[in-house]
Amino acid sequence: MNFNIEKYTKKAFLSGAVDGFPIGLGYFAVSFSLGIFAKQVGCGAIAGIINSFLNHASAGEYAVYSMIGIGASYIEMAVMTLIVNARYLLMSTALSQRIHPDTPMIHRIGIGFHVTDELFAISLNRPGYINPIYCYGAFLVAVIGWCTGTATGIIAGGILPGRLVSALSVALYGMFLACIMPEARRHKLVGVLIIISFVLSYIANEAAIFAKVSSGTKTIILTVVIASLAAIIFPHPEVEDDD
Amino acid sequence: MTTNPYIYIFVAAIVSTVIRVLPVTVFRKPIKNRFIRSFLYYVPYVTLAVMTFPAIIHATQSKISGILALVVGSVAAWFNLSLFKVACICCGVVFIVELVLC
DSSP states (O other): OOOOOOOOOHHHHHHHHHHHHHHHHHHHHHHHHHHHHHHHTTOOHHHHHHHHHHHOOHHHHHHHHHHHHHTOOHHHHHHHHHHHTTHHHHHHHHHHTTSOTTOOHHHHHHHHHTOOHHHHHHHHHSSSSOOHHHHHHHHHHHHHHHHHHHHHHHHHTTTSOHHHHHHHTTHHHHHHHHHHHHHHHHOHHHHHHHHHHHHHHHHHHHOGGGTTSOHHHHHHHHHHHHHHHHHHHSOOOSOOOOO | OOOOHHHHHHHHHHHHHHHHHHHHHHOOSOOOOHHHHHHHHHHHHHHHHHHHTTHHHHHSSSHHHHHHHHHHHHHHHHTTOOHHHHHHHHHHHHHHHHHHHO
């Protein structure tokens, strides 16, 4: 196999920026809905932008705002972030196999920091070693979409009519569905797990006995229990190095 | 409540940055443990499912529009429509249903 080491050029940066553009547009729409939620729990536009830049993960940011909303402890916040972003451990591990051994530490950190579901996908899709400059180009454009979307949601969410806010607030859940359903189609077991998760989550939220447990803790407990049982009973069959 | 949103943001930022950066900088070999691999594989789907339902039906003005958005969005996602399109479809469903009902 002939791996070409791509140079750290302006061209690589631009190529990343171009590929990142549609992703940035999608992020704008989704983070607008995050912004509406952020506003409800009392976060301003600056907090939203900082959160979007540092965390740049829909589920992760959603977790931040729900934790602020329910006044959870910082420990809960940390555990919740670990749970909802655990998939990045896998993605980062996958990327680590494709980084040139001579890549300086600073660029390794950069590649790790840029990871989101979509950016990971486009960076891994390129042939050869991962070029950090390409990653930065894609990240820059995508994160601009993310930050401006969040800020717009926080600022404009409040002046939009209730009916429009109601409609836009489901964008986030639409995005979650778009992340999980294709895999459910490929692996029936994932589909079954999703339905089990829906049912148990519904019971945990509606049953009076669980009323005192915070919703963040419920999410953590349900995730760990369901995913552990699934991993014990149905170990994932193939080594999944998605191509 | 005297909680500071910025502390939550920084706690989450530190954890998510460590999660993202640690494997790239430390792991040079694939994880072999089958349980951990399987667990990490299932985690995102379970978490996102738990966070989606029943939250989606409480996010909208009427429960029925949330339920319909869930169903239509799931079907759209099943047919591999992009993240952006699925999000738009869900919004559209809620908007139209509430326009008719409310």
